[in-house]
Amino acid sequence: MSPRTREQNEEIRKQRKQEILQAAIRVYVDKGYSASEMGDIASQAGLAHGLVYYYFKNKKALFRELYEVMMEESRQFTKTFFEQEGSVFELFKNYAHIVCERVLEDPVIPRFYMRISLDLQHLYTPEEFSPFEWVKNFMYPMTQAIEKGIGQGTIQPGDANLMAMQFWGSVSQGMNYLDQVQQELIAQGNPETAYKEQLKKILDQVVESSVSLFKPQ
Amino acid sequence: MSPRTREQNEEIRKQRKQEILQAAIRVYVDKGYSASEMGDIASQAGLAHGLVYYYFKNKKALFRELYEVMMEESRQFTKTFFEQEGSVFELFKNYAHIVCERVLEDPVIPRFYMRISLDLQHLYTPEEFSPFEWVKNFMYPMTQAIEKGIGQGTIQPGDANLMAMQFWGSVSQGMNYLDQVQQELIAQGNPETAYKEQLKKILDQVVESSVSLFKPQ
Amino acid sequence: MSPRTREQNEEIRKQRKQEILQAAIRVYVDKGYSASEMGDIASQAGLAHGLVYYYFKNKKALFRELYEVMMEESRQFTKTFFEQEGSVFELFKNYAHIVCERVLEDPVIPRFYMRISLDLQHLYTPEEFSPFEWVKNFMYPMTQAIEKGIGQGTIQPGDANLMAMQFWGSVSQGMNYLDQVQQELIAQGNPETAYKEQLKKILDQVVESSVSLFKPQ
Amino acid sequence: MSPRTREQNEEIRKQRKQEILQAAIRVYVDKGYSASEMGDIASQAGLAHGLVYYYFKNKKALFRELYEVMMEESRQFTKTFFEQEGSVFELFKNYAHIVCERVLEDPVIPRFYMRISLDLQHLYTPEEFSPFEWVKNFMYPMTQAIEKGIGQGTIQPGDANLMAMQFWGSVSQGMNYLDQVQQELIAQGNPETAYKEQLKKILDQVVESSVSLFKPQ
DNA sequence: TATGAATGAGCATTCATTCAT
DNA sequence: TATGAATGAATGCTCATTCAT
Structure with a gap:
């Protein structure tokens, strides 16, 4: 396996962010900001919840x-x-x-x-x-x-x-x-x-x- | 000193409930349900937060x-x-x-x-x-x-x-x-x-x- | 109404203490010390809960x-x-x-x-x-x-x-x-x-x- | 670093649960249920108290x-x-x-x-x-x-x-x-x-x- | 990158105790 | 004496965030 090129990485990164935002919006429309949990968003996106912090500061x-x-x-x-x-x-x-x-x-x-x-x-x-x-x-x-x-x-x-x-x-x-x-x-x-x-x-x-x-x- | 009469107590209770609800609405319109803290409501009403639970179950x-x-x-x-x-x-x-x-x-x-x-x-x-x-x-x-x-x-x-x-x-x-x-x-x-x-x-x-x-x- | 004599007062006091202790034991055998609430004991004794503190320090x-x-x-x-x-x-x-x-x-x-x-x-x-x-x-x-x-x-x-x-x-x-x-x-x-x-x-x-x-x- | 394998995680989880239960029993025999504090159990186990709730619902x-x-x-x-x-x-x-x-x-x-x-x-x-x-x-x-x-x-x-x-x-x-x-x-x-x-x-x-x-x- | 275990600040709630009446 | 409203320390629990792997 050759390592991914920088372009590929950036593409993946962009995509992941999109996925997380999509998940966030789905949770958000149901619960609103305060009641939306980072864990919900991660599960909704099918990711480990720690990963969200790799893409978003908080x-x-x-x-x-x-x-x-x-x-x-x-x-x-x-x-x-x-x-x-x-x-x-x-x-x-x-x-x-x-x-x-x-x-x-x-x-x-x-x-x-x-x-x-x-x-x-x-x-x-x-x-x-x-x-x-x-x-x-x-x-x-x-x-x-x-x-x-x-x-x-x-x-x-x-x-x-x-x-x-x-x-x-x-x-x-x-x-x-x-x-x-x-x-x-x-x-x-x-x-x-x-x-x-x-x-x-x-x-x-x-x-x-x-x-x-x-x-x- | 003799204790308060029942009427006096009922008056106080009615009043306090009103005050708490008034405080709650003020906090609520700012923050929404999830972000409204019981502590805020109590302070807003000028009461100890324990008292709110004396008047409302939760x-x-x-x-x-x-x-x-x-x-x-x-x-x-x-x-x-x-x-x-x-x-x-x-x-x-x-x-x-x-x-x-x-x-x-x-x-x-x-x-x-x-x-x-x-x-x-x-x-x-x-x-x-x-x-x-x-x-x-x-x-x-x-x-x-x-x-x-x-x-x-x-x-x-x-x-x-x-x-x-x-x-x-x-x-x-x-x-x-x-x-x-x-x-x-x-x-x-x-x-x-x-x-x-x-x-x-x-x-x-x-x-x-x-x-x-x-x-x- | 003539005021109660000292003896009468002491008699009442003794009796009240007994009542509270009786109430306490009933609550206690059910719940144990930590889970027994002073409020329960007072209700069980048919008294306002503040009164218990008049008879017992804590x-x-x-x-x-x-x-x-x-x-x-x-x-x-x-x-x-x-x-x-x-x-x-x-x-x-x-x-x-x-x-x-x-x-x-x-x-x-x-x-x-x-x-x-x-x-x-x-x-x-x-x-x-x-x-x-x-x-x-x-x-x-x-x-x-x-x-x-x-x-x-x-x-x-x-x-x-x-x-x-x-x-x-x-x-x-x-x-x-x-x-x-x-x-x-x-x-x-x-x-x-x-x-x-x-x-x-x-x-x-x-x-x-x-x-x-x-x-x- | 690659993340832990599933087996490793399961091992950790099993172990931690054991540790918490061990800590709980030690606290419990001293204090009984009502007086046992979740914080005590966590300290006794040497863990942050939040973690106890990661392993047990309540x-x-x-x-x-x-x-x-x-x-x-x-x-x-x-x-x-x-x-x-x-x-x-x-x-x-x-x-x-x-x-x-x-x-x-x-x-x-x-x-x-x-x-x-x-x-x-x-x-x-x-x-x-x-x-x-x-x-x-x-x-x-x-x-x-x-x-x-x-x-x-x-x-x-x-x-x-x-x-x-x-x-x-x-x-x-x-x-x-x-x-x-x-x-x-x-x-x-x-x-x-x-x-x-x-x-x-x-x-x-x-x-x-x-x-x-x-x-x- | 990715995982999920670990941390701890923060909030809801309870309840012993005090206090004005 | 008696009442019950008021207080606040203490505790259970949650969840954003960090970290070792």
Whole structure:
């Protein structure tokens, strides 16, 4: 066996970190930061728990990194999404649609966002991060889009940050509802085909309602 | 000296329990269930930590009681509120207005509701409480009102549970925003009079947007 | 109401102490020293738990006093008993008989003696009390009687302390057995008359066996 | 360095568990269940107290296991012993002799048995374990042997369970005495050789007396 | 890299004891 | 005397983290 090259090693290292973060998110959405145990995360990832410390300095560092990765991903997605051409109103509609569809396939992500804002204080000092700043950051591409829409007259005027947050509140409660209804239907033993249609109707309502927040009277 | 009468003792007990629950809620909104320490709660209440166990069997029991008290209060308020006469649409408008005003005086309550649904699993077994049931329960008076509004044609038709949740999502994100803006303004040292007006405008927008979810097209 | 006289007060005080000690012994035979809680003892006595401290300095003092009272009583009884005229052999026979009969009426006493020697270290420092001394003290009247019997040739010669202990071991295991059989029979719902005879036979065997330890070959 | 093999780990685990149980028994014979602290056990074993919980779920589980190990060992020994060929009477004589000799080398075992029956209620619920059943179980091989002896006419007839208990009571008080005398002699600074003879005499008396319980008149 | 045994700070909880009334 | 609210030292237990292999 020839020893692994540096590249191979780095590749493995990167992969392992990914695995651990994946495991962490699964544990996290269930338990939240304080109740998530490093041991759970390691088992979930199929590793000896000591090994986690080889990849992450400590629990806080692991979760900071998890947060930053998730945030970056979502920011990237949102940014790209709202930079698209087209009616701002339609953009928000499509956006709501897409994130709702995603939740039905993998509910981990919205559950992550439900929790994380409440746990940021465990990860960052107030100097490092105010929840206010956080929201502004997270919402930035939407806020921009809303302001553009206001300029175009397709969105009623007002505080764009607030609108973005309310839109997000409406969408995320909608996702929540979709998630729970889906779980309920699965728990009752329904086959997937049986409830697809039902979920689709709910999804459409979520989208329509959410964008109604923007409608000029 | 003769010992305290039974009435005196009952008075003391009632008072102390209240104080402890008040302290618990303050700690809780900051830290969440797992990170809330019984010691913190005791200090916050200005009591020896042993005393907390004189009044509550253990941490879980304390938080269960806190939850149930808060829930009952809110359910009572919401129920009474939505049983009032008058246009359903106006009721929701007033409701949003009132809860938003309350948050500016005492932000503890919305912060409590932000967290609690994520912590219920620590307090109850799945058999005792499914989050789905919880939401349905919590939202029940609103859902009823929405259905009434749909019947009257003043609210657009749809899944009333979902609408209630989205309304709640929109309002609570709005409260959140109000809370944060107020904190920001206070942190900057502004005197109350200086920002009252600004907050009022935001509040109005929160209300208007939230009820737009119900508007028939 | 005229105030109580000093005599009345002292009488009450004495009585209360007795009540507390009675309560203590009941708790003690069940739980042992460390697991006996002052609160249990107070409830058992029907008193507020603070009051116990008015009568006894602390837990250790209470149990020391309990021990000393019990010891004195038993020493008095044994001493008087073995100072009687008559055949030493018959004395031991009668002694075994009496203590066995007592256990059927009130099993608390032998249970107390089963435990107490193991708990003395919690009550006294080694300087104050060695278990060896304790046994010698407790057994003294018996030892004396045995030596007398040896002198008379009615008891086989040997280490009288040891003989007393083995006699005691045999009797107390016998009492144990009687106690347990009686409990078993009661638990099965038998009426008292039904098992009296059975217990009597066991009792006789306990007595006969125990004194056989002394028989000269 | 490569990590330890599975075999190495299993070896370590087995060893550590043994060490902890050994430490526990030493603490236990001194203090009893309630007063034995997990910290004491850990220090006694020379380990961090957290480690004890790595090997045993909690205090109760540790002591249950200790009890079961000791019980199994003793049951095995007694069973094998009394299944030997030969005069039943001689068997009991030899048995008494052996256990008494053992106590002089390692007094921990009889001390353990002195205490444990009083602590079983802390370890098991009444449904799991009645003291009556316990004794019957513990004594079973002896009881069997006694019944055989009665059948052969070498032991006087009677309740075999009771006889076994009284025999045990006599032997264990004898061991107790031996243990205490030895301690006393050691405490006085006597060298071993000086008191060997004295202890031997006591031991012989213990044996002779104990078996006299079985002698047919 | 990888494992899992070992450590110990930290938190929940209990209970003897004190104290205001 | 009597009550029961209040205190805090002590103990059981957990879990993040380290370390020998």
